[in-house]
Amino acid sequence: MKELKTIKKINNILDKAEKRKEKLAARLTTLQADEKALFEAVQDDFNASILDEREPDKKLSSDLEKLRGEIENTSFQLSQIDAVVKNEIEKQKEAVQEERKEYLAEKGEEFRQFFDELNEAKLAYLSKVIEYKNKHTEFERDFNRTFRSISKRVGLREIDPSYQYQLHAFQRMQVDGHYTPMLTPDEIREAFVEGKLTRLTEKNKAAFKK
Structure with a gap:
């Protein structure tokens, strides 16, 4: 600076x-x-x-x-x-005003770069959400095509694949025991207002790793 x-x-x-x-x-x-x-x-x-x-x-x-x-x-x-x-x-009024303007311009470029990174992260997240949606739709079709008819023939209880590996787009908060990789409003609020992860987010950092 x-x-x-x-x-x-x-x-x-x-x-x-x-x-x-x-x-x-x-x-x-x-x-x-x-x-x-x-x-x-x-x-x-x-x-x-x-x-x-x-x-x-x-x-x-x-x-x-x-x-x-x-x-x-x-x-x-x-x-x-x-x-x-x-x-x-x-x-020194005019000199301070000029330095303030230069400072804001310099910080503005820093924030522009940061916002670009944040936007890239958001786009990557949304791309993964879209990928999940497409993957789950394909999974439902493939499951029904593979198991629906044969399950009836052998007398197995029918399973609705739409409820398997399900993620909810409108979940308001993380719930202990039902952690989701989807962003929830409470996580955004905690990060933005308090500057930290929620307790459940912190607890479940490795929730889906082998």
Whole structure:
């Protein structure tokens, strides 16, 4: 399959953006914890300055303002990442559309080949069904021609050959003890929906082998 360069590029952008968001979020959590601790320190210093009759520590207040500035800047960067990513991804719209079209065309050829194989298998199956029908019709004629009259003459119970080696075209499902080589709706449904053989089909894989 052709390399999807645009998809790879977009995924790379998304990965980098996610890592950046995680880094900024972790940084913001740390800054907010530091801000809380520093705010308490400023409050404690202010209270102490009143009792000690001195001016509050201006450095603590300055550090708090600086920290709050970092928090604001980090929060802003974090809030802008999704917009930046969206803008970058939208630039790739036409390239993604082209890659999607090429991908579908490539997969379409794969499925065409697969459908051809599936159709060949279906035609082979139907050809065997037709062959069975012709073979069974010939068997009935040959049986009657060979045994019908002589069976009556010797006093044997008459046998209807149409019921011998009989397959049913409209059997709805496989039945335990009466497995048929004909496809049944439950087998198709199990294969198509569940992606597997029915229990009885699996059990009877070698049902007609010697």
